[in-house]
Amino acid sequence: MELEPLYLTFKLAAITTFLLFFIAIPLCYWLVQTRSKFKPIIETIVSMPLVLPPTVLGFYFLVFLGPNHFLGSWLQNTFGIQLVFSFTGLIVASIIYSLPFMVHPIQAGLSSLPKSYTETAQLMGKSRFLILSKVLLPNIKPAILTGIVLTFAHTIGEFGVVLMIGGNIPEKTKVASIAIYDEVEALNYTAANQYSLILLGISFAVLLSVYLINGGYLKRVVR
Amino acid sequence: MIKCEFSKTYTSDKRAFTLNIQTSFKQKAINVIFGPSGAGKTSLLRLISGLDQIDEGIVKANHIYWENTSKKKRTSIAQRNIAYVFQDYGLFPNMTVLNNLKFVKKKLNQELLNDVIATLEIKHLLMTKPNELSGGQKQRVALARALVQQPDLLLLDEPLTAIDEVLRHKLQSYLITLQKKYQFTVIMVTHSLQEVLKIAHHVCVMNHGEVIDQGTTAILLSKNPDNTLKGTVLHINQTTVTVLVGVQQILVNKSQILDTDYTQGQIIRILIQNNLT
Known part of the structure; x- marks a missing residue:
């Protein structure tokens, strides 16, 4: 069993989770505060990956970010960024594919807080950044932890999107879930089993921690 | 004087509720908005604070327009220097009582802070988090936090309803003492006539989204020979x-x-x- 696919998997999951956290926080704050008529459209787009087959998402990434499309060629010619069949492309795809797993818990957490927290701080003349960082986020730690854990776990389990946009390039885009598929195709069940056991154990531990949070145990620890 | 002449319609799925307000509040005095539930008392407070926006009209405080729809003028919420004690107090659960007080301003007036802590008897609670406080303690802390802001206007939305009578009387006395000492303007919402009688310098009686009477308690009572405040059944x-x-x-x-x-x-x-x- 090679360790590279496992390393790539956790690197992808960590970077995706980290970046998605900073994307999701302002997005969630906007979704909770806004009275815009575009809110349902944005919420629908955020939730699309929940119901869409990963291959559909991967297919459109491949089309739009490929060198034959305006967007893909522009990115390549202007910034030298090639998103198709690259690790950077995997990160972009993972961020979009895992978006609802980070946004939903944090949005639910922010919505559950009384309006009076924000309004009291507004009346004190505090900035949005200060309200968010000092008042709102510290009071939804369990929701944030749930978002982080679910995003991390979901990225570890990605297959369809990763295969479509990243292909199967060793040491570049070959993550553990694809390695398992490869090993099974090569009838190397021992290696496939080793990868699978590791992913199974990690997924179990990660999801167990989510249920402990929801059960209130980690809630007390975190506070 | 805080002058309010405006209208506002709140619409929800079920119904529309319109406020037509023509009233004024006295500066450096305890003003009480009195009326039955659903009269629009809380909405009036929110509109004065700027948390909700009026549809048409003016809100003017000390010759400064906080709201003036005809001139499309609006003073930002922060510039109004208002402290607001909500019905649920709005204390931040992640901070201790002391940190709740310190969060208000970068440079707190230490003398005022000490005075407020002593008057409201919360010194022993400073290291406690709001979730561990009783209803009465939360009210004292919320009031303390509002006062250390040194607001020009203090808005209180039925802050004394959820506590027992003895404690309520005590808190009313605290408020009277502190207002007399620091001379800030208070607008307080209540549906308790006892509260009106005890603390109000100026009363504003509301019903169905309108101010139906206003003046001092004595004038209002003498105007009504049956000793009721108009529009109420108390x-x-x-x-x-x-x-x-x-x-x-x-x-x-x-x-x-x-x-x-x-x-x-x-x-x-x-x-x-x-x-x-």
Whole structure:
């Protein structure tokens, strides 16, 4: 069993989770505060990956970010960024594919807080950044932890999107879930089993921690 | 003077509720908005604070327009220097009581902070988090946090309803003491006539989204011979007594209703509300 696919998997999951956290926080704050008529459209787009087959998402990434499309060629010619069949492309795809797993818990957490927290701080003349960082986020730690854990776990389990946009390039885009598929195709069940056991154990531990949070145990620890 | 002349319609799926407000509040005094539930009292507070926006009209404080829809003028919420004690107090659960107070301003007036902590008797609670406080303690902390902001205007949305009568009387006394000392303007919402009688310098009676009467408590009561505040069903029995000997307190059913010194020969008027709320 090679360790590279496992390393790539956790690197992808960590970077995706980290970046998605900073994307999701302002997005969630906007979704909770806004009275815009575009809110349902944005919420629908955020939730699309929940119901869409990963291959559909991967297919459109491949089309739009490929060198034959305006967007893909522009990115390549202007910034030298090639998103198709690259690790950077995997990160972009993972961020979009895992978006609802980070946004939903944090949005639910922010919505559950009384309006009076924000309004009291507004009346004190505090900035949005200060309200968010000092008042709102510290009071939804369990929701944030749930978002982080679910995003991390979901990225570890990605297959369809990763295969479509990243292909199967060793040491570049070959993550553990694809390695398992490869090993099974090569009838190397021992290696496939080793990868699978590791992913199974990690997924179990990660999801167990989510249920402990929801059960209130980690809630007390975190506070 | 805080002058309010505006209209606002709140619409929800079920119904629309319109406020048509024509009233003013006295500066450096305790103003009480009184009226039954659903009269629009809280909405009026929110519109004055700027948390909700009026549809049409003006809100003017000390010759400065906080809202003026015809000139499309609006003073930002922060510039109004308002402290607001919400019905749920809005204390931040992640901070201790002391940190809740310190969060208000970068440079707190230390003398004021100490005075407020002493007057409201919260020194022993400073390292406690709000979730560990009782209802009465939360109210004192919320009031303290509002006061250390040194607001020009203090808005109180029925802050004294969820506590027992003895504590309520005590908190009312705190408020009177602190207002007298620091001379800020208070606008307080209540549906308790007892509160109006005890603390109000100026009363604004509301019903169905409109201010239907305003003035001092005495004027309002004398205007209404049946001793009711217009538009309410809370009746008061009024009686005049002459104090025969000096008294320090008057008890009705073991509840202290007056706590000032009264001297021999002084004529006082006692208002007894049938149903203290």
